[in-house]
Amino acid sequence: MLKKLKEKIRFGWLFCLVMILIFCLVYIFRPELGLASWQYLLNLTKKIAPLLLLVFALMFFSFIVLQPKTIIKYLGQGSGVKGWLIAVVGGIMSTGPIYMWYPLLADLKQAGTRNHLLATFIYSRAIKIPLMPILLFYFSLPFVIILTVYLIIFSFINGIIVGKIINN
Amino acid sequence: MYKQIIQQASQKTFNSFKQFLPILIGMLLLVSLLIKAVPQNFYLKFFTGNLITDSLVGALIGSIATGNPITSYIIGGELLNQSVSLVAVTAFIVTWVTVGTVQMPAEIYMLGKNFTITRNIVSFLLAIIIGILAVITLNLIYA
Numbered sequence: 001m002l003k004k005l006k007e008k009i010r011f012g013w014l015f016c017l018v019m020i021l022i023f024c025l026v027y028i029f030r031p032e033l034g035l036a037s038w039q040y041l042l043n044l045t046k047k048i049a050p051l052l053l054l055v056f057a058l059m060f061f062s063f064i065v066l067q068p069k070t071i072i073k074y075l076g077q078g079s080g081v082k083g084w085l086i087a088v089v090g091g092i093m094s095t096g097p098i099y100m101w102y103p104l105l106a107d108l109k110q111a112g113t114r115n116h117l118l119a120t121f122i123y124s125r126a127i128k129i130p131l132m133p134i135l136l137f138y139f140s141l142p143f144v145i146i147l148t149v150y151l152i153i154f155s156f157i158n159g160i161i162v163g164k165i166i167n168n
Numbered sequence: 169m170y171k172q173i174i175q176q177a178s179q180k181t182f183n184s185f186k187q188f189l190p191i192l193i194g195m196l197l198l199v200s201l202l203i204k205a206v207p208q209n210f211y212l213k214f215f216t217g218n219l220i221t222d223s224l225v226g227a228l229i230g231s232i233a234t235g236n237p238i239t240s241y242i243i244g245g246e247l248l249n250q251s252v253s254l255v256a257v258t259a260f261i262v263t264w265v266t267v268g269t270v271q272m273p274a275e276i277y278m279l280g281k282n283f284t285i286t287r288n289i290v291s292f293l294l295a296i297i298i299g300i301l302a303v304i305t306l307n308l309i310y311a
Contacts (some may be wrong), residue, residue, distance in 0.1 A: 004294070012187060012194070015191060016188065019193070022197075042198035044242075056185055059184060060177050063177035063181060086226070092285055098268060098271060099277075105256055105278065109279060119287050123291060125266075126171050126266050138241055138245025139244075143302065146306055150305075158266075158294055159296065
């Protein structure tokens with residue numbers, strides 16, 4: 001896990017360094033474009049910075065509230081309506097990249113969790129409560145509400161379709 | 169007990185931050201360069217204004233791209249500012265999270281080939297439907 005994290009961080013910094021290099025090259029060979037991009041970057045950073053603080057604060061609280069063992073307990077086979085609801089809520093509450101959740105989901109699958117609940121869980125991860133401020137910053141409130149409602153409805157639909165196709 | 173949970177949460181948040189920071193810096197640089205380097209009408213070549221094809225293109229780009237959803241919101245918002253249709257942008261931000269082309273090998277390894285391929289195809293198609301429905305609903309509200 002730690003090794004994977006280190007690899008990811010290494011990749012992240014490599015990507016960052018490549019972008020800095022490209023930015024510098026643009027600045028040298030096309031100064032007018034470099035300057036325009038730099039000014040745009042400063043404005044964009046100013047807009048994003050306060051929101052990022054809020055995002056990480058919300059992420060911190062999500063980590064406190066959500067414990068992986070809790071999800072395992074309630075997503076077992078025969079969970080019925082409760083299982084559906086927990087799959088959606090669990091997906092919404094889960095933070096971090098999806099691949100961090102694969103081992104847990106694989107465990108759940110092996111323990112007898114049905115495919116439709118796993119698909120519902122993964123789909124509902126599209127609703128990111130801690131990131132809502134940024135979504136609201138770019139999109140209107142009615143749009144964010146509509147999108148969120150559709151994502152919840154389609155999490156169930158996604159689960160039903162995936163479950164039916166696999167079972168057939 | 170609570171101290172341990174808070175400590176773990178702090179560590180996880182710090183790890184997420186550490187993991188995300190260079191990607192964020194890189195993405196901000198990339199977005200700033202692209203926005204200024206690519207002519208405003210460039211995206212219009214891909215996005216025609218047709219609900220169906222726009223959703224398809226947006227969903228395709230979102231499926232191939234990967235990273236933190238914040239990035240998709242930033243790019244999506246900027247695309248919107250560049251007059252790209254809301255249908256395409258919606259499909260783009262939905263597939264960004266629900267379809268994982270890059271993560272597919274890991275998902276196949278952990279959850280099975282049948283499940284992964286079915287889930288990704290269904291998610292891709294549903295993202296297009298969500299894109300269209302969201303905009304139709306929004307238009308109905310403002311009508």
